[in-house]
Amino acid sequence: MGKKKKIRQRGKIRLSSYFKKFNVGDSVAVVLDLGVKASFPKRIQGSVGKIISESGMYKLIELKDGNKVKKFIIHPVHLKKI
Numbered sequence: 001m002g003k004k005k006k007i008r009q010r011g012k013i014r015l016s017s018y019f020k021k022f023n024v025g026d027s028v029a030v031v032l033d034l035g036v037k038a039s040f041p042k043r044i045q046g047s048v049g050k051i052i053s054e055s056g057m058y059k060l061i062e063l064k065d066g067n068k069v070k071k072f073i074i075h076p077v078h079l080k081k082i
Helices: none
Strands: 027-030 048-055 058-065 068-074 079-081
Touching (some): 027 058, 048 068
Antiparallel strands (some): 027 048, 058 068
């Protein structure tokens, strides 16, 4: 995982990525967007989980962290549909 974006990806965030649409039950991967401050631990970067519910704009995601199943609240900018 790099510390900065590639040269062609720098600048403002696209609005389409900021307002992504996901449905409950979708399978998503956690992909850190370096242009937006992330409020989740870095160890879940790249992990795959399911969307359980929504809380405003944010999504409640169920991920397996080690042997436990944990729930994280993540902004859609950091999610990628699988």
